[in-house]
Amino acid sequence: MESALTARDRVGVQDFVLLENYNSEVAFIDNLRRRFRENLIYTYIGSVLVSVNPYKDLEIYSKAQMERYRGVSFYEISPHIYALSDNTYRAMRTERKDQCILISGESGAGKTEASKKILLYYTVTCPTGDHMAALGERLLQSNPVLEAFGNAKTLRNDNSSRFGKYMDVQFDFKGVPVGGHILNYLLEKSRVVHQNHGERNFHIFYQLLEGGDDDLLKSLELERNPQNYNYLVKGNCPRISSINDKNSWKTVMNALLVIGFVEEENLMNIIGGILHLGNTQFGEGEEGETYVTNEDQILTLEKLFGVNSSALTEAVTHKKLTAKGEEMISPLNFEQTLSARDALAKSVYRRTFNWLVEKINQSLAQKDEIHHSRKDFSVIGVLDIYGFEVLQHNSFEQFCINYCNEKLQQLFIELTLQYEQEEYETEGIAWETVQYFDNKIICELIEEKHKGIISIMNEECLRPGETCDASFLEKMEDSIGGHPHFVTHKLANGKTRRVMSREEFRLLHYAGEVSYNVNGETILKQNEGLWHKFAGASKSHCFRRKEVNDQKRSETASTQFKNSLMKLMEILMSKEPSYVRCIKPNDSKQPGKFDEVLVRHQVKYLGLMENLRVRRAGFAYRRRFEAFLQRYKPLCPETWPNWNGCLSDGVSTLVEHLGYTPEEYKLGRSKIFIRFPKTLFTTEDALEAKKPEIALILQKSWRGYTERSKYQLIVIQSAWRGMKGRRRAKRRRQAADLIRRLIKGFIYRHEEYGPENDYYLHHIRYSFLKNVRQNLPKNVLDKSWPTPPALLAEASDQLQRLNMQNMVNKYCNRVQPEWKKQMMQKVVASEIFKDQKDSYPLTVGRLFLDTRLVQRNAFPCASQYGVPVVKYDRRGFKPHTRQLLLTNTFAVIVDRNKIKQRIDYAALRGISVSSLSDGMFVLHMPTSDNKQKGDAVLHSFHVIEVVTKISMMACKINYVNVCPGSIRFSVARGKEGIIDFVRGSELKVAKGKRGHLLVVSVFEPNSRKSLAILVR
Ligand SMILES: Nc1ncnc2c1ncn2[C@@H]1O[C@H](COP(=O)(O)OP(=O)(O)O)[C@@H](O)[C@H]1O
């Protein structure tokens, strides 16, 4: 992928290790400058990233750029902070080892920017978990807040970090960021009360005055003009063009919200309070005591700090002394009061800053309990610490800063050498030591127990009674006077002595000589007591931290700092380090300007040349076998296109073919080490030369491959098409055949069954039978039936008959005995009366009953049927109401309980009814029988039912006569009577002409009237 580098990326060497003349500082700086000119601000020394501040926005930090660097190996692409970030991340994931990225360089060299780029890279490119989105935002937003409170404009940097910051980002096993934690180091709190000319206080003061709304300022009793505040005027530079305080204010307020600050926390009260504290005026009393002249100011402070005004006044005008084990409060003079006031302001600010970091840490802390309980996450720590600093007047704070840089340099030396050495060891390569300056001696000078500068400083601070800077200096001269890196005015030679004051000591740091002023070092001590008093009295959240109640003798600031540094070193040592070495190209913050002297100085003290030498002492270049083989295999016929044997053999074969001499390279266990860059360059050139050839081969084989693929595609396509076509043709043929057979069959349909028409006839038969099956009659009354084709007429009839028979059988089987009886009677009635008697059709739908009598068993004999009748006298045709009862063998006419006449069925001669719709019927008896009273002339409304039943019971169905016109009947002793039947308009039974009985029926078929009569 090195081929991905553009010509521009290839300016100079992108890794100093490849510099031919690696001992030459000139060549080194020339390479830096050539790349800087092309805006190539990043260059490696092996795995160390050197970065030169461009002082202008480069288009190299976009999301697309991040994607370019994701998962790509270090050397395959142009150097970048993202490459380092990505490599660190991958090392953490694959090796499951905590990592740290140490960013160093002097103020304004771009450390903070680098750390922000790293953080941004992780928040954008890492996989996201459930709460990652919010966490990423909080991680990013912690920066503007910390910068507002911890950064300031200095001469070197408009946004100089005035505190050291170590930030851990915690990742779970899937590589998802799950939490973060910040450690802060030694805030430069002297800035709160004093700024050098051209410098400013911490940004937040100006942001508040510029951006805070009127209501807020009013409640804090502040005015917009920074010139009104003593703590903001010292540098005489309240506004500068590169800083927009108003916008920053908005950003900070928003960031505070994201992090989860709430208004009650009154952060701004403290910032406002500090400004007011700076404006507190003091007067001197007659006895030298000090008092506050503007009491209003104290009342405002009481409100803003939430502290009792008298406690506050006492805190700044008195001091605590311990003499002979007793604590005493004694007044301070005017000068001392001003110092105490400033010390208080610094203390308040420092603690507020610490509290702020604590709040941010709470917000970044992992919310997930699982991660708390088990250490199943890895971290990447990013250290952005203040760079080595030499000012005109260097105080205690510069001492701490530079001490910190000494320590980091130590760590850098130890770890890089150690790593290098370890690598040779693990790879089994002989290693020769390289000379380099080890700054351990300076670190010891500062921190050694009992003898070191910090120890002496502590002793002096903790000594009871008045402290004295002069005695501190003397003590140092006594103890460490002979040390090659320590000089005082007294110890110095003539030349140095001329530039040193008597209140200074000079340290020869690895990065240069610095003179420190001892003035005021020890004032730190006494203010702690007053601080406790102040904080104890305050209601503000920010001061209520654990340390407030910590009444035990507080450690001196230097010890605290030393201890925190030790802890930091421990943290860093436990991790796999990566380095970013930042270089500042000029002092005027100008883009494109490369100040060679300045750069040379930095290259020197950052130890970059040594770093390079160490790296080169052994071998300039190393790469894992597989990577080396993969890249250069086209250069050897045995390894091209693929090497199938063991990797080291492949590499051996390859380098032998390339003609490497034994001193040029060594094979380790997993890596090849190449001693001279030239060897590598020759190999690279060979590869470049070979590329067109490879490209041609690749092109050819690619074309062959694509053509082959295309051809295969065509073969498959045509086979498929052929198959589909054949199937379609077959279907078409079958269809045509069928149609032909049907047409032929139709033509020959009337012929004998044979090959011409068999298919057609079979089809017709099949269709008809299917049709019949689907349309069978639903019941016996349903006479529908599909029309059969001629040739199936007979079969159809048979089928219809069979079907009907079947339905009838089924129907009959379902009929109940009573219903059967009814049916039989109805059948008999039909046989007798159908088409004979007018009233018959109307009775068909009405059921025959077992009796028509209301009192069923009125008559004792076993009657089967009873019906009320009217009996007409044979002579006078007088009507009498009677009942007719039928038994199994005879019928009787009864008048209530009295039998009037018995008619034996055996003797019954016949039964006559009229053909009209009347109810008359005559039971003919034998005339010869004297016992009989002659024929019975009766009338019933149920004549059809009665007659049917009698005829059936007497088994004399054929004896029923339906007589049109008239009925003759016998009266006793051979005489005859006649009943005439006519149709008329009114029902009437009366004696008519010639002694006949005349019966008038009103029946008109279907008339309502006749029906009404019938059913009465
Ligand atoms: N990579 C970069 N690209 C563009 N400008 C940069 C870059 N690094 C630093 N700068 C500029 O330099 C200034 C100082 O950088 P900063 O990181 O604050 O320095 P340091 O933290 O080392 O003191 C920044 O405010 C910015 O203007």
Ligand SMILES: [Mg+2]
């Ligand atoms: Mg910084």
